[in-house]
Amino acid sequence: MKITSKKKVREIVAKSFMWMAMFVVFGLVISVIWTVFSKGVKAMSWDMVSKLPGGGFYIGKEGGFLNAIVGSLYIVGASTALGLIVSIPVVFFLNVYLQRDSKLAYAARMAFDVLFGVPSIVYGAFGFTIMIYFGLRTSLLGGIIVITLLIIPIFIRTMDEATRNLPRDILDASFALGATRWETLKVVLRQIAPGIATATLLSVGRAIGDAASVMFTAGYTDSIPTSLSQPAATLPLAVFFQLQSPIPEVVDRAYAAALVLTVIVLILSIAGRFITNRFSKNKV
Amino acid sequence: MQKSRIIKDKTAQAIMFGLTIVSILMVVVMFVGLYLKSAPVLEDRSLWGLLTSSEWKPMKGEFGFSPFVAGTLWVTFVAIFLALPISLLTAVFLTEYAKSYVKKFVFPALDILAALPSVIYGVWGVLVIVPWISKHIAPHFMDFSTGYTVLAAGIVLGVMVIPLLVSLFIEVFSSVPLELRESSLALGATRWQTTKKVLFRRTYPGIIAATVLAISRAMGETIAVLMVCGCVIGIPNGFLDPCYPIPALIANNYGEMLSMPMYEAALMFAALILFLVVLVFNLISRIVLYRLEKRLGNS
Numbered sequence: 001m002k003i004t005s006k007k008k009v010r011e012i013v014a015k016s017f018m019w020m021a022m023f024v025v026f027g028l029v030i031s032v033i034w035t036v037f038s039k040g041v042k043a044m045s046w047d048m049v050s051k052l053p054g055g056g057f058y059i060g061k062e063g064g065f066l067n068a069i070v071g072s073l074y075i076v077g078a079s080t081a082l083g084l085i086v087s088i089p090v091v092f093f094l095n096v097y098l099q100r101d102s103k104l105a106y107a108a109r110m111a112f113d114v115l116f117g118v119p120s121i122v123y124g125a126f127g128f129t130i131m132i133y134f135g136l137r138t139s140l141l142g143g144i145i146v147i148t149l150l151i152i153p154i155f156i157r158t159m160d161e162a163t164r165n166l167p168r169d170i171l172d173a174s175f176a177l178g179a180t181r182w183e184t185l186k187v188v189l190r191q192i193a194p195g196i197a198t199a200t201l202l203s204v205g206r207a208i209g210d211a212a213s214v215m216f217t218a219g220y221t222d223s224i225p226t227s228l229s230q231p232a233a234t235l236p237l238a239v240f241f242q243l244q245s246p247i248p249e250v251v252d253r254a255y256a257a258a259l260v261l262t263v264i265v266l267i268l269s270i271a272g273r274f275i276t277n278r279f280s281k282n283k284v
Numbered sequence: 285m286q287k288s289r290i291i292k293d294k295t296a297q298a299i300m301f302g303l304t305i306v307s308i309l310m311v312v313v314m315f316v317g318l319y320l321k322s323a324p325v326l327e328d329r330s331l332w333g334l335l336t337s338s339e340w341k342p343m344k345g346e347f348g349f350s351p352f353v354a355g356t357l358w359v360t361f362v363a364i365f366l367a368l369p370i371s372l373l374t375a376v377f378l379t380e381y382a383k384s385y386v387k388k389f390v391f392p393a394l395d396i397l398a399a400l401p402s403v404i405y406g407v408w409g410v411l412v413i414v415p416w417i418s419k420h421i422a423p424h425f426m427d428f429s430t431g432y433t434v435l436a437a438g439i440v441l442g443v444m445v446i447p448l449l450v451s452l453f454i455e456v457f458s459s460v461p462l463e464l465r466e467s468s469l470a471l472g473a474t475r476w477q478t479t480k481k482v483l484f485r486r487t488y489p490g491i492i493a494a495t496v497l498a499i500s501r502a503m504g505e506t507i508a509v510l511m512v513c514g515c516v517i518g519i520p521n522g523f524l525d526p527c528y529p530i531p532a533l534i535a536n537n538y539g540e541m542l543s544m545p546m547y548e549a550a551l552m553f554a555a556l557i558l559f560l561v562v563l564v565f566n567l568i569s570r571i572v573l574y575r576l577e578k579r580l581g582n583s
Contacts, residue, residue, distance in 0.1 A: 007474050007477065008474070010474070010476055010477075011474040011475065011476045011477075014476040014479075015381065015476070017373055018373045018374070018376060018377035018381060019377075020373075021369070021370045021371075021373035021374045021377065022373075022374060022377060022386075022390065024370055025370065025374055025390070025393060025394070025397070025446065026389075026390075026393055028397065028443050028446075029393045029396055029397055031408070031412060032397075032400060032404065032405065032408045032443075033396070035407070035408050035411050035412055036404060036407060036408070039407075039411065086303055086307065089296075089299065089300040089303050089304075090300065090303050090304045090307060092300060093297075093300035093301060093303070093304050094304065097297055097300060097301075104304075107308065108304055108307075108308050110567065110570060110571075111307070111308040111310070111311050112307070112308075113566060113570045114311055114562075114563055114566045114567060114570070115307075115310060115311060117497065117500055117501065117504075117562050117565075117566040118314070118504070118559060118562055118563075119501075119503070119504020119505065119506065119531060119558055119562060120504070120506065121504060121506040121531045121534050121535055121555065121558070122314070122318075122504065122555050122558050122559045122562070124534075124535075124538075125318065125534060125538075125551070125552060125555035126314050126317055126318060126555070128538070129317050129318070129321050129552065130317065149310070152307060156307070180289055180290065180292070180293035181293055181296075181297070182289075182292050182293040182296040182297075183289070183293075185296075205399050205401075208401070209399075209400070209401020209402070209403065209404070210401065210402075211401070211402065211403045211506070211507040212402075212506035212507055212531065212535055215535060215538065216538050236401055236402075236403040236507065237403075239403045239404075239406075239407060240403050240406070240507060240511070243406075243407065243410065243511075254407070255407075258403070258404055258407050261401060261403070261404060262400065262404055265399050265400060265401060265404075266396065266399070268399065269392075269395045269396055269398075269399040270392070272395070273391075273392060273395060
């Protein structure tokens with residue numbers, strides 16, 4: 001009897017600790033979101049998202065952060081497109097052309113896991129050295145290159161996971177009909193389409209939020225870049241730089257930029273979960 | 285006709301093979317690039333001297349990294365110390381206890397934590413954690429603190445690694461076959477006993493590997509830490525001292541380093557240290573995790 005009760009007490013203690021951990025996690029989510037929204041909504045106005053900063057982003061009291069919104073869109077759009085172009089062939093090669101127990105595939109997956117873990121500041125420093133080597137200054141092009149490098153591992157890892165779960169029979173069925181491996185790409189693409197969508201959303205989320213890598217490479221500016229060789233502002237850096245300003249109006253711009261960034265990321269995250277839930281049901 | 289299809293197939297193979305090799309080689313290229321850039325400072329000083337000296341005077345050519353290494357270690361330790369129990373309990377709860385309706389709320393919450401950019405955590409740290417430490421924690425230990433401390437950076441960083449740790453733990457725990465749990469429960473063990481004696485014992489290499497991965501993630505985190513760490517050069521003596529981790533050092537000085545080749549080399553050396561630590565930690569823990577997955581998957 002005594003042993004049983006001790007066992008039960010421990011069970012209850014363990015369980016209550018778990019609930020506590022759960023509440024901590026929820027509390028943290030709510031605290032972060034609440035902080036950003038309560039500050040951001042107050043600072044938000046139409047001018048913020050439709051005007052360039054007047055009189056310098058650090059000291060000027062006028063205007064908004066359109067430069068950062070456009071800069072982020074340029075960088076994220078271009079690098080997502082480039083990332084997809086590189087990653088889809090790699091994922092396809094790993095899963096269709098290579099055998100399941102291939103050494104090369106193992107090494108490749110390992111390499112992408114490592115690249116995924118490399119901090120973005122190291123990407124930034126590395127990108128910076130490459131740019132100097134080619135004689136580039138901080139520019140839109142530099143930002144795009146570094147962000148592309150940064151998100152390729154995310155693309156590949158996420159899509160690879162979706163493709164690995166694909167039943168081997170589908171490939172065999174396609175081969176049995178006389179299709180080459182290249183032609184089988186169509187079948188695989190259709191099957192992993194939701195996986196590609198989720199991977200894209202994840203990568204866009206990471207690309208738009210990363211500050212450390214673009215700091216070195218894209219730089220920061222008050223205007224909207226008109227060519228690839230001009231520096232470009234980005235949303236996370238708009239938050240980071242303007243938050244340190246002594247002028248309240250500028251700090252408000254940082255809060256509003258943080259709100260915009262958070263809303264974008266939240267939408268991406270919700271869309272990602274929606275796609276996963278929606279399309280994983282009717283997959284073969 | 286037949287031939288052109290096969291040629292197409294082979295061409296695609298060659299191109300894809302090329303792309304795969306190039307992207308794998310990125311690891312090597314990164315190492316070589318950073319190494320070449322940091323070579324001047326490595327030729328000039330011994331590796332040991334660089335890491336243990338605490339003199340940081342770039343203008344005089346003194347590059348001692350020990351304050352930054354110590355800052356990184358302090359912050360990472362605090363972050364993992366705080367995040368590990370919460371993540372472990374959350375993961376056990378989600379895999380062993382939680383009903384599906386609870387999971388419906390928890391997973392999106394973790395998704396959001398994982399998706400938020402580090403600069404947003406920085407804003408949160410500056411607005412919530414730093415004032416809290418300055419007003420409520422520090423006064424118990426000292427006269428005055430701005431709140432920009434090891435503890436602030438550790439808390440912010442801890443929150444940031446929670447989603448990573450939880451998702452890795454869940455992966456590790458779900459690799460344990462259901463039969464093992466069922467046989468333990470059938471013998472009269474409670475769920476918590478099963479968790480301790482079956483789950484943890486079976487997966488402890490995975491738990492350690494996941495923690496190592498989280499450590500390497502925490503070490504490289506830049507912007508959020510930079511915003512709350514205080515950025516005072518010196519070895520922190522306690523968790524209420526300001527600190528200056530390596531990523532913050534690189535990010536803060538990128539503008540001025542161009543003018544002095546030695547300074548640039550020193551900062552690139554800092555990036556190289558981060559890269560190597562992350563590389564080694566990742567390789568070890570990934571190999572452990574792959575093995576675990578295979579072993580438990582087959583049995």
